[in-house]
Amino acid sequence: MYCMKEIKVDDSVIQEAQNLVDNVYAPLKNFTNEKDFWSIAKNMRLSDGQVWAMPILLDLSEKEREENSNESFIISNESGDVFIIDNPQYFEVDRNLAAKLLYGTNDLEHPGVYRFMNLKKYFVSGELKKISNREYKVKKINYKTPDQIKEIFKNNGWRNIVSFQTRNPPHRSHEFIQKKSLAEVDGLLVHPIVGEKKKGDIKDEFILGAYAILIDNYYDSKSVELATFHTYMRYAGPRDAVFHALVRRNFGCTHMIIGRDHAGVGNYYGSYDAQNQFDKFSEEELGIKILKHNNVAYCKKCFDMVPDGDCVHSNDDKVHLSGTELRSKLEKNEDIPNTFMRTEVVNYLRENNDIFVK
Ligand SMILES: [Zn+2]
Numbered sequence: 001m002y003c004m005k006e007i008k009v010d011d012s013v014i015q016e017a018q019n020l021v022d023n024v025y026a027p028l029k030n031f032t033n034e035k036d037f038w039s040i041a042k043n044m045r046l047s048d049g050q051v052w053a054m055p056i057l058l059d060l061s062e063k064e065r066e067e068n069s070n071e072s073f074i075i076s077n078e079s080g081d082v083f084i085i086d087n088p089q090y091f092e093v094d095r096n097l098a099a100k101l102l103y104g105t106n107d108l109e110h111p112g113v114y115r116f117m118n119l120k121k122y123f124v125s126g127e128l129k130k131i132s133n134r135e136y137k138v139k140k141i142n143y144k145t146p147d148q149i150k151e152i153f154k155n156n157g158w159r160n161i162v163s164f165q166t167r168n169p170p171h172r173s174h175e176f177i178q179k180k181s182l183a184e185v186d187g188l189l190v191h192p193i194v195g196e197k198k199k200g201d202i203k204d205e206f207i208l209g210a211y212a213i214l215i216d217n218y219y220d221s222k223s224v225e226l227a228t229f230h231t232y233m234r235y236a237g238p239r240d241a242v243f244h245a246l247v248r249r250n251f252g253c254t255h256m257i258i259g260r261d262h263a264g265v266g267n268y269y270g271s272y273d274a275q276n277q278f279d280k281f282s283e284e285e286l287g288i289k290i291l292k293h294n295n296v297a298y299c300k301k302c303f304d305m306v307p308d309g310d311c312v313h314s315n316d317d318k319v320h321l322s323g324t325e326l327r328s329k330l331e332k333n334e335d336i337p338n339t340f341m342r343t344e345v346v347n348y349l350r351e352n353n354d355i356f357v358k
Contacts, residue, residue, distance in 0.1 A: 004084070006074040007064050012196055012232050014077045016056050019231065021083075021130050022145045026250050031058040033125035034091035041101040044242060044280070051285050053242035054102065054234060058085070059120040065090055074131070088126040103236050105268055111198040112235040112265070141194060142208055142228045149189070150252035152225060158187035162255035162291065163248035165263070166192045167233060168323070169202055169210035169349060171341050173296040175218065176305040181257050181291050188224045189253055190215070196232035197357050198265070200327060204228075206355045210345045217344050237262065237269035238277035242286075245278075249288040259293045298339035327356065 019025055032040065032055035039047040046052045058075070060068075072086045095117050099106040103113045144152070153161055162181045166174065182188045190211055194204040208226065215224050229247060234240050240263035245256040262274035275292045283289055294308040297318035302311050306318075319339045321329070329336050336346045349355060 004072055004074050005068050006076055007060065007068075009058075009075045009077060011077050011079070013058060013075065014079075014081045014083070015195065015230050016058070017075065017083045017128060017130070018081070020056060020128055022147075024146060024229070024247055024250055025056055026146075028052065028056055030128045031085075031125050032056050032123070033089055034093075034123075037091070037093060037098075037123065041098055044239070051242070051246065051281050053239045053246065054236065055123075057119060058124045060090075060122050060124055061120040062122070064120070065122055065124075072126075082131050084127075084129045084131050085124060086127040086129065088124050090122045090124055092122060102239060103234075103268070104238075107268075110235065110265060110268055112233070115196075115232070115234075140228070140230055141205060142226065143194075143230055144227045146251045149225070149227060153187065153252050156187060156222075156225075158185075160185035160255060161187045161189055161253045162257060163189045163191050163251070163253040164257050165229075165244045165248070166190070166207070167197060167201060169207050169341070169345060170214045172298060172305060172339060175214065175342070176296045177257060177259065177293045179219075180293070181255065182223060184291070185255055186223070188219075189248070189251065190224060190226045191229050191248060191251070193233055194228040194230045198233070198235070199357055200323070201233075201357045202349075202355050203357055206349060206352055209352070210348055213344050213348050214342060218342065233263075235263060235265040237264040238273040241274035242277055242281075245286060245288050245290060249286070253288060255289045255291055257291050257293060260295050298337075300339075330355075 020029060027050055035047045037055045039045055040052055040055050044051060044053050070088065072084060073088065074082055074084055076082045096106045099113045099116055102116070103110055106113055108114050108117060162185045164178050178188055192204070192207050211226050215221060215226060241258050244263065248256050258275055260271045260275070261269060278290045296305055296307045297320050299306040299311055299313050299317050300319065301313045301317045319337055321340055326336065330349055333350065
């Protein structure tokens with residue numbers, strides 16, 4: 001049928017190809033080329049000036065390139081998803097420099113940097129085409145394409161929609177921020193990232209399950225949609241914030257919630273870096289309005305959820321658990337206050353085994 005060389009790639013690469021085809025990464029249609037790579041890294045724009053924050057990469061080894069003799073080739077995965085790369089253009093980048101520009105660090109302890117540094121030798125651009133009409137085979141939980149999501153918004157009669165990005169089960173603070181944002185618009189899209197994550201994060205299916213329970217019990221279901229964005233976590237903090245916002249614009253959202261330390265990891269980024277990053281761009285060129293929120297916590301003296309700085313009480317009066325503390329309390333069956341996480345959500349997480357990424 002096709003006499004091209006076929007290269008087996010990871011599901012995560014096929015997933016990126018499918019995202020390109022689905023217009024999740026519009027205006028990108030192809031894996032990032034060398035010129036755009038450096039333009040994105042240095043200016044957070046494509047070489048034609050449009051805002052874009054993270055390169056979308058296809059990586060191949062030296063051996064795979066040699067076997068290809070620089071001709072068009074096919075990428076596929078074990079499930080049989082198949083894409084063609086026509087007119088491939090190969091390039092190498094100075095990984096240390098690129099990591100510093102993209103992630104603000106080249107420290108291998110940073111999970112996004114570690115992943116980037118360990119990609120195969122060459123990056124490849126070219127014209128991407130999907131050649132099978134077969135359904136995408138990689139298990140995609142609760143995924144809808146941008147076109148499908150926009151259709152749902154239209155049918156719901158929503159004109160203004162706010163999106164919430166997450167990789168965690170819902171805390172009370174998330175619920176508070178979502179509901180506060182929802183008051184300004186017609187609908188809320190809860191849109192967790194599903195894909196490769198770091199050790200200790202909660203597995204995707206349980207984040208979705210936890211949200212389903214929260215929405216069932218505490219939300220007006222007529223104003224919320226729950227769907228997923230399938231990609232690997234980059235943990236690129238401020239840059240990820242822009243990337244996440246542009247992707248949600250492509251899913252038809254008009255507003256995006258950006259909290260403090262969005263998509264951060266460890267202490268690599270300042271609390272306000274992600275929010276401040278948006279000052280570099282006009283709302284018009286982003287195509288989505290950013291709703292910036294402070295951290296929120298339950299205040300034991302106010303008996304209420306309170307954004308940072310909105311009451312006079314100290315940090316000691318606030319209920320907060322770190323990700324590590326939450327994990328430890330879940331595993332040891334210790335009390336988790338319902339002022340931090342709804343009891344129904346806690347019970348759901350406890351009822352399930354093996355909920356953490358190893
Ligand atoms: Zn207070």
